[in-house]
Amino acid sequence: MEDKFYLEKTADDADEEDEVKFAGDISLKKASIKCSSLAYGHFYSSNDLVHSSDFPGQYQGYDDTWSQQKFEENFRIDIIRMTDDELEFDMVGVDAAIANAFRRILLSEVPTMAIEKVFIYNNTSIIQDEVLAHRLGLIPIKADPSLKKEIDIKLHCVKGIGRDHAKFSPVATASYRLLPEITILRPVTGEMAERLQKCFSPGVIELENVNGKKQAVVKHARKDTCSREVFRHDDLKDLVKLSRIRDHFIFSVESTGILQTDVLVSEAIKVLMGKCRTFLSELITMGDIKLDLFVTFLMVFLWFIFRMKAYLIKIHVHVYRNHKKE
Amino acid sequence: MTDEQDQKKRRLEVIETGTEENENCRTFVMHGEDHTLGNSLRYLIMKNPQVQFCGYSIPHPSENQINFRIQTYNTPATKVLKKGLKDLNIMCQHVLKTFESSVAEYKGRKFEKGMEDKS
Numbered sequence: 082m083e084d085k086f087y088l089e090k091t092a093d094d095a096d097e098e099d100e101v102k103f104a105g106d107i108s109l110k111k112a113s114i115k116c117s118s119l120a121y122g123h124f125y126s127s128n129d130l131v132h133s134s135d136f137p138g139q140y141q142g143y144d145d146t147w148s149q150q151k152f153e154e155n156f157r158i159d160i161i162r163m164t165d166d167e168l169e170f171d172m173v174g175v176d177a178a179i180a181n182a183f184r185r186i187l188l189s190e191v192p193t194m195a196i197e198k199v200f201i202y203n204n205t206s207i208i209q210d211e212v213l214a215h216r217l218g219l220i221p222i223k224a225d226p227s228l229k230k231e232i233d234i235k236l237h238c239v240k241g242i243g244r245d246h247a248k249f250s251p252v253a254t255a256s257y258r259l260l261p262e263i264t265i266l267r268p269v270t271g272e273m274a275e276r277l278q279k280c281f282s283p284g285v286i287e288l289e290n291v292n293g294k295k296q297a298v299v300k301h302a303r304k305d306t307c308s309r310e311v312f313r314h315d316d317l318k319d320l321v322k323l324s325r326i327r328d329h330f331i332f333s334v335e336s337t338g339i340l341q342t343d344v345l346v347s348e349a350i351k352v353l354m355g356k357c358r359t360f361l362s363e364l365i366t367m368g369d370i371k372l373d374l375f376v377t378f379l380m381v382f383l384w385f386i387f388r389m390k391a392y393l394i395k396i397h398v399h400v401y402r403n404h405k406k407e
Numbered sequence: 408m409t410d411e412q413d414q415k416k417r418r419l420e421v422i423e424t425g426t427e428e429n430e431n432c433r434t435f436v437m438h439g440e441d442h443t444l445g446n447s448l449r450y451l452i453m454k455n456p457q458v459q460f461c462g463y464s465i466p467h468p469s470e471n472q473i474n475f476r477i478q479t480y481n482t483p484a485t486k487v488l489k490k491g492l493k494d495l496n497i498m499c500q501h502v503l504k505t506f507e508s509s510v511a512e513y514k515g516r517k518f519e520k521g522m523e524d525k526s
Contacts, residue, residue: 137456147454147494149501158505160513170509172502178450179498185443343510350503356444357496360437363419364489 113262113324133176161331166253168342171260172330180257180330186349187255189243193339196220196248198237218248251345253335259325261305267320269297277321280311303331422474433484435475441465445473451498452491457482 135145155174162169172180199214208216217236243250263285269277274297278286287300307325312318336342422434437444445463452461460478477484 133450136453145454146456147451149494149497152498153501156501156505158502158509160509163510163513163517170506175502176450178446179502182443182447183502185441190443343506346506347503350499350506353444353447354496354499354503356440357492357499360419360444361489361492361496363417364485364492367419367421367485 112328113326114259115322115324133178135176155328163342165341166336166338168332168334168336168346170332170346172257172332174328175330176328177330180332182353183346183349184255184257184332186352187252187334187345188250190352191251191340191345191348192240192242193249193251194240195246196236197239197241200235200237201233202235203233218246220248251337251340253337255332255334257330257332259327260329260331261302261307262324262326263299263302263305264322264324265297265299265320266322269317269320270294273297273317273320276314277311277317280314280317281308282306430483430485431479431481433477433488435477435488436472437475438472440473441471445475448475448491448495451494452477452487454494455487455490458487 134140135143137145139145152174157171157173159171159173160168161171172183196217199217201210201213204210204213206213213234217234241249263281265277268291270291271294274288274295277297278288280286282304284301285299285305286297288295289298290296307323309323311321311323332346334342334345336345340348418438418440420436420438422436424432424434442465445465449461449463452458457479458477459480461476463473463475465473475488477487479487
């Protein structure tokens with residue numbers, strides 16, 4: 082809504098035509114990341130905005146201040162596929178900084194149990210003690226102790242996180258990719274259309290019959306592996322634009338089998354919330370130290386006044402009694 | 408508990424700098440944190456129009472801590488940090504709520520489909 086308002090406002094003024102174009106460019110840049118044909122070896126060219134730049138004061142006419150309401154309006158999660166040990170879901174309307182935090186927490190900060198201490202009483206098998214201990218740590222382990230091979234051990238499990246040792250990591254993988262976006266800029270027909278289809282993963286481009294000619298259309302951009310094959314064809318490379326939606330994350334989480342995948346993601350989000358709360362309470366107690374000092378000072382002062390008063394009253398009473406005696 | 412023990416347990420510290428700095432500029436030390444909280448918190452704090460600069464660094468890869476720097480135009484840095492943490496927490500609450508309802512919806516759909524297939 083705001084983008085539109087800005088465009089309408091400046092469109093009235095003929096002198097600011099350049100600015101209108103500029104604003105259009107920004108909303109494009111803000112929405113997607115362009116995969117340029119010039120950037121061989123890298124997915125993105127250096128002059129394109131790969132990092133986030135949607136901060137207040139960065140773009141004229143845009144209000145990039147954090148708003149929970151706006152976030153809640155745009156944000157959505159779609160579960161694509163879910164089994165006990167595999168989960169694919171789309172997280173839309175969030176910045177890479179946040180999505181990456183969840184991914185990192187999944188890999189290394191959701192606590193699990195793993196074998197930490199192995200007491201080996203007897204081991205005549207072909208696996209050495211230290212190798213066995215290491216392997217046991219990386220449960221699940223499948224051993225087939227044949228005859229005359231004996232393992233007599235005591236195992237101690239502890240709770241830990243993947244940051245300490247990979248054996249505690251509750252996931253096999255946790256990753257995300259951005260949703261690919263393929264735009265065909267001009268109609269591609271005939272032999273060129275067939276070649277274009279072959280440049281992408283199966284199912285991405287399909288051929289439709291338009292006026293008796295085969296024409297290439299984008300069907301499932303999601304299936305694309307973002308190969309850069311099309312840029313090798315000189316006649317095709319300028320007919321398509323490859324980009325990715327900046328805030329559409331396709332998460333893929335595979336559990337090791339200890340916890341269900343949806344529980345893992347919930348736990349990861351809770352871990353980040355826990356971090357926030359820890360530091361919030363730290364900040365509050367930091368303020369309390371100053372307050373404590375002030376309160377202590379005040380108490381000492383009041384106590385002093387009170388004692389002084391009591392002392393003065395005592396003196397007064399004493400004087401009064403003495404006076405009465407006389 | 409002595410002061411020393413208290414200092415050891417503390418996850419958040421403020422780096423003491425020269426006297427020329429006012430309360431708008433602070434460098435916080437967050438113990439036991441890395442890019443996970445560093446970058447997501449930096450993003451949210453940068454979204455605050457009061458903030459002139461916000462960034463973080465990991466001073467040494469084998470030290471488990473980050474230096475978190477905040478410079479503002481005219482607000483105490485601690486206040487900005489507090490707002491950032493609160494915003495991140497509330498945002499996570501919404502993400503969690505959305506995720507859980509999406510999962511419940513997916514499971515419901517799958518269950519219904521399973522019932523249809525059986526009958």
